[in-house]
Amino acid sequence: MAIIQGFLYVLQPLHFMFLFLGVAGGIIVGAIPGLTASVGIILLLPLVYQLDASTAIVMLCGMFCGAMYGGSISAILLSIPGTPSAAATVLDGYPLSQKGEAGKAIGVATIASATGGIISTFCLIFIAPQLARFALKFGPEEYFALMIFGLTIIASVSGKSLVKGLIAGFFGLLVATVGLDPVTGYARFSFNIPNLMAGFPLLPVLIGLFAISQIFIQLEAVGEKIRHYKQKINKVLPSFKELKRLLPTIIASSFLGTFIGIIPGTGGTIASFLAYNEAKRWSKDPDSFGKGNILGVAAPEAANNSTTGGAMVPLLSLGIPGDVVTAVMLGALLLIGIKPGPFLFREHPEIVNSIFAGMLLANVLILLLGILSVRLFPQVLRTPDAILFPVILTLCFLGAFSLNNSVYDMSVALIFGVIGYIMRKNSFPIAPVVLGVILGPIAEDELGRALIIAHGDWTVLFQSPIAIFFYAISLLSLLYSLKMQFSTCCCSPKKGSWNY
Structure with a gap:
């Protein structure tokens, strides 16, 4: 099987070392409140930019999987979810x-996370190539319709305010138009500034919006809270009897999380709460949930980690991100010269197989590192914010500079960091901006190709059944988001007012 070649590649000492560093770094990033998988991936980009594509993607996959698991550590020890997807784990963790059962809770979270990740990766291995084979039939008009569907994810990741999400998304699309038109070559919004002729560099934009803005927020709170966990962690592994009782819930939650992850615009947070709710609904003792039921740790952790493989299905086979983290992953892949989509499977099968093998081995490493390092986690959480975040901020600027050894790139990172900070302070979501910046140019490029082939006849965009299908589900996606927004408004304390 071709995947064996992926394992042989990843298991080479140098490549395995990068995978190990990605997983270990991801666990640490996920465990520290305020940092997320997106921030971790962005911090890695300056390093992986110097590596070959297969090694880089293996390290990024390690960071992705590790950070999704790491969020459970602070959720259990401090009642502070390290990542948004670990919020449900707090309830019983x-x-x-x-x-005094923190060790067992982390042990169960580790086993559930690794199991969920492995199951979802096997689903990725079987589903993604079939979907990619179908997507090989796509022409420019189908790809344009697909990108339109991808942009409707903006509505799904807009949080409580659809209006603010749409404003943020349009801002991202506007940022993406700066520079030369891909079809005509005309300069747009460059104001005769040479650096702007090529548009805003993607890496500094991502560093600013996700990492620097988040660190500015965290620096505001330095000194307000001190994280300590003083209890001694003893027993880590559950008994065989407990594990046997947990296994059906872990497996069911893993498949649920994988399915949720495949649906664009969902992600680990939704999957974890759905799995938690189902575990409680099917439990013989539902009243114990929220009071320390170990099933309340196993279900959400299996679900949120299984979204890693699920979210990679649309990313690898169609080029559409499944959630916010894979949107950042899409940007990372484009930066290192990999364009996700069906042609990736045909033209670069070695990269695809490295991803499959890397994600499987990353989850095995999560199991080993999680069990062996459980007593070290409280030490990581004791790192003072006053030291941690200034160091990370410095790394962000060094990362932006290292791309082209350019002070201009550092300036772009700072400007978008300030923009992101202002957006966060005013409750504007960041994810729609990133989706606009990344998917906008792809949609524009495919639109230009379709119109050139059709000699300017725009009706070609509506002649393909596949394109019409994507337009239809784009409309359904928007209508569903509007329905959810309306439901939220109706349930809000201020009746009749939109929750903007």
């Missing part, structure tokens, strides 16, 4: 910690 922290009560278990208060009972």
Whole structure:
């Protein structure tokens, strides 16, 4: 099988070392409140930019999987989810910690996370090539319609305010238009500034919006809170009897999380709460949930980690991100010269196989590192914010500079960091901006190709059944987001007012 070649590649000492560093770094990033998988991937970009494509993607996959698991550590020990997808883990993880069972809670979270990740990766291995084979039939008009569908994810990741999400998305599309038109070559919004002729560099934009803006927010709170976990962590692994009781829930939650992950615009947070709710609904003792039921740790952790493989299905086979983290991953892949989509499977099968093998081995490493390092986690969480975040901020600027050894790139990172900070302070979501910046140019390029082939006849965009299908589900996606927004508004304390 071709995947064997992927394993042989990843298991080479140098490549395995980068995978190990990615997983270990991801666990640390995920465990520290305020940092997320997106930030971790962005911090890695300056390093992986210097590596070959297969090694770079293996390290990024390690960071992705590790960070998704790492969020459970602070959720259990401190009642602070390290990543948004670990929010459901707090409900029973922290009560278990208060009972002196933090070790067992982390052990179960580790086993559930690794199992969920492995199951979802196997689903990725079987589903993605079939979907990519179908997508090989796409022409420019189908790809344009697909990117339009991808842009409707903006509505899904807009949070409580659809209006603010759409404003942020349009801002991202506007940023993407700066520079030369891909079809005509005319300069747009460059104001005769040479650096702007090529548009805003993607890496500094991502560093500013995701990393620097988040660090500015965290620096505001330095000194307000001190993280300590003083209890001794003893037993880590659950008994065989407990594991046997947990296994059906872990497997069911893993498949649920994989399915949720495949649906663009969902992600680990939705999957974890759905899995938690299902585990509670099917439990013989639902009243114990929220008071320290170990099933309340196993279900959400299996679900949120299984979204890693699920979210990679549309990313690899169609080139559409499944969630916010894979949107950043899409930007990372484009930066290192990899364009996700069906042609990736045909033209670069070695990269695809490296991703499959890397994600499987990353989840095995999560199991080993999680069990062996559990007593070190409290030490990581004791790192003072006053030291941690200034160091990360410095790394962000060094990363932006290292791309082209350019002070201009550092300036772009700072400007978008300030923009991102202002957006966060005013409750504007960041993810729609990133989706606009990344997907906008791809959609524009495919639109230009379609119109050139059709000699300017725009009706070609509506002649393909596949394109019409994507337009239809784009409309359904928007209508569903509007329905959810309306439901939220109706349930809000201020009746009749939109929750902007």
